[in-house]
Amino acid sequence: MKNSVFYIILFFISYNIALAESFNFQTKKIEVVKEDQLIKAAFGKATSKDGNLIINADKFIYQLKDKILNASGNGSIIVKDKELEILFDNLIFNQTTSFIELNGNVQFIEKTKGLEIYTNSTILNQNKNYLQSNTKSKINDKFKNTYFVDKFYYEIDNELLKVENLIFTDIKKNKLETSLAYLNINNGKLYSKDTEINLVGSNGSLNEPRIKGKSVINDEEFTEIKKGVFTNCKKRDGCPPWKISSEKIKNDKKNKIINYENARFYIYDFPILYLPRFYYPDPTVKRQSGFLPPSFNNSLNNSKNFISIPYFYAPTNNKDFTITPRLYTEQNLLFQTEFRQVNKNSDHNADFS
Numbered sequence: 001m002k003n004s005v006f007y008i009i010l011f012f013i014s015y016n017i018a019l020a021e022s023f024n025f026q027t028k029k030i031e032v033v034k035e036d037q038l039i040k041a042a043f044g045k046a047t048s049k050d051g052n053l054i055i056n057a058d059k060f061i062y063q064l065k066d067k068i069l070n071a072s073g074n075g076s077i078i079v080k081d082k083e084l085e086i087l088f089d090n091l092i093f094n095q096t097t098s099f100i101e102l103n104g105n106v107q108f109i110e111k112t113k114g115l116e117i118y119t120n121s122t123i124l125n126q127n128k129n130y131l132q133s134n135t136k137s138k139i140n141d142k143f144k145n146t147y148f149v150d151k152f153y154y155e156i157d158n159e160l161l162k163v164e165n166l167i168f169t170d171i172k173k174n175k176l177e178t179s180l181a182y183l184n185i186n187n188g189k190l191y192s193k194d195t196e197i198n199l200v201g202s203n204g205s206l207n208e209p210r211i212k213g214k215s216v217i218n219d220e221e222f223t224e225i226k227k228g229v230f231t232n233c234k235k236r237d238g239c240p241p242w243k244i245s246s247e248k249i250k251n252d253k254k255n256k257i258i259n260y261e262n263a264r265f266y267i268y269d270f271p272i273l274y275l276p277r278f279y280y281p282d283p284t285v286k287r288q289s290g291f292l293p294p295s296f297n298n299s300l301n302n303s304k305n306f307i308s309i310p311y312f313y314a315p316t317n318n319k320d321f322t323i324t325p326r327l328y329t330e331q332n333l334l335f336q337t338e339f340r341q342v343n344k345n346s347d348h349n350a351d352f353s
Contacts, residue, residue: 004159010176010258012093015343017260021050022062022067022095023046023047023048023049023062023069024046024047024048024049024351025039025041025044025045025046025047025060025062025200026034026044026045026046026047027041027044027045027060028042028043028044029041029042029043029044030042031115032163033301036042037060037061037063037064038062038063038064039061039062039064039301040060040061040062041060041062042059043058043059044056044060044298045057046060046062046069046071046262050058050296051080052080052081053077053078053079053126054075054077054078054080055069055075055076055077055079055080055091055093056074056075057071057072057073057074057075057076058072058073058074058089058226059071059072059073059302060261061331062232064076065239066094066096066289067094067095067096068092068093069091069092069094069095069096070088070089070090070091070093070094071090071091071211073089073240074087075087075088075089075091076088076125077091077100077102077124077139079131080111080168082129082156083110083111083112084108084109084110084111085109085111086102086106086107086108086109086124087105087107087109088102088103088104088105088106089103089104089105089106090102091107092301094097095211096113098127099123099124099126100123100124100126100127101121101122101123101124102116102121102123102124102126103120103121104119104120104121105187106118106121106122107118108122112158112300113142113159113185113186114141114142114143115139115140115142115185116137116139116140117131117133117137117139117152117154118137118138118139119133119135119138119325120135120136121134121135122135122137129155129157130153130154130156131152131153131154131157132152133151133157134150134151134154134156134212136149136150136151137149137151137152139161141165141183141185141188141240142188143170143171143188143220144171144234145168145169145170145171145188146168146169147163147167147168147183148167149163149164149165150164150165150166150168151163151164152164159181159184159185159186160182160183160185161182161184161185161186162177162180162182162183163180163181163182163183163251164180165179166178166179166180166192168181168190172200172284173200174196174198174199174200175195175197175198176190176192176194176195176197176216176218177196177197177198178192178193178195178216179193179194180192180196181193181201182195187219188219188220188238189217189219189288190216190217190218190219191216191217192215192216192218192249193214193215193216194210194214195212195213195215195225195229196209196210196211197210197212197213197216197223197225197283198210199211199284200235200284203352206231207232207234208232208233208234208235209230209231209232210230210231210232210235210248211225211228211229211230212228212229213225213226213227213249214226214227215227215231215232216227216289220251220253221253222250222251222253222273223250223251223253224248224250224251225246225248225249225250225251226243226247226248227246227247228245228246228248229243229244229246230243230244230246230249230258231243239259239269240269240296241268241270242264242265242268242295242307242338243265243266243269244260244264244265244266244294245263245264245266246260246261246262246263246264247261247262247315248260248261249261251282253282254275256279256281256282256284256288257279257280257281257282257290258280258282259276259277259278259279260275260277260279262274262276262277263275263276263277263278264292265307265309267305267307267332270293272307272327273307273309273327278291279291279342280292281312284295287311287314287315287320288312289311289312289314290312291309291310291311292311292312292313292322294307294308294309295307295308295310304328304332304336305318305324305328306327306328307326307327308324308325308326308327309324309325309327309339310322310323310324310351311323311324318341318342318343319339319340320340321337321338321340322337323335323336323337323341324336324337324338335353336351336352337350337351337352337353338350338351339351
């Protein structure tokens with residue numbers, strides 16, 4: 001026996017129908033299937049009873065008995081009290097559980113928080129007000145940072161985002177990678193563990209400055225690494241030619257200074273020097289007093305290995321010194337000094353040791 005069908009089809013005008021205190025449909029086409037307890041609608045919107053939730057789509061199918069709404073085609077959700085919008089290809093809204101499943105080209109946009117999330121599949125829980133996805137996603141925050149993740153869980157009211165397998169890139173192109181991190185959307189503070197940070201160096205491809213740490217706290221002003229290791233040697237198999245380990249490394253982004261506490265210098269994993277505290281300009285600085293990154297070299301004259309720890313001193317705008325102690329593996333020590341002065345019509349250079 002065929003289902004009895006009641007058709008209401010209107011073109012070029014809007015049609016309203018209220019459904020069991022669930023949704024109010026405003027669409028150009030509506031079809032009511034009585035025996036299947038279905039409402040089929042097209043080209044319009046479905047609004048919740050309280051008017052807070054608006055779903056736009058090309059096609060709607062609403063199951064009256066189960067209270068499940070399917071929507072597809074050019075879809076969008078607007079949640080007025082949260083000031084957020086979600087774009088999608090397909091939607092399944094279970095009113096009993098308050099779960100909204102979104103699939104296909106999903107874009108989550110919170111304009112007031114400057115947050116954008118791009119993914120292929122996600123779930124929005126209306127009762128607990130969280131957004132969750134187990135698919136690869138791209139996230140942009142209000143500080144113009146970019147996050148690529150494999151999974152995320154976003155507590156919307158608490159502005160807290162938990163992510164897994166994160167690749168984070170800031171506006172200066174510094175890159176942070178970690179398996180697990182928490183992000184505060186409001187202040188941009190990132191907490192992570194077992195993290196590697198690849199810094200953008202002033203010498204471009206000539207070095208690869210990077211830091212690994214057990215735990216990291218990062219925001220727009222500081223990056224703090226606990227139990228960190230720094231090197232700018234080229235990436236290679238095995239240990240780097242030199243590295244610095246420290247109980248705490250703090251990158252002051254405003255003043256462009258990297259500070260170390262309880263630092264130890266290593267050559268091929270052999271400790272050679274300990275300093276309770278020291279600092280140097282971060283790799284983006286072109287001219288500022290402070291230690292420069294150490295280097296491990298071999299002398300052309302006697303083929304002896306040594307580590308150099310340069311200190312750059314700029315007393316004025318046109319004068320500077322580079323003092324470079326060389327510590328040889330045989331415990332010999334050599335001090336090399338360069339002096340430079342640039343005047344309006346002349347340059348002076350001196351190199352002595």
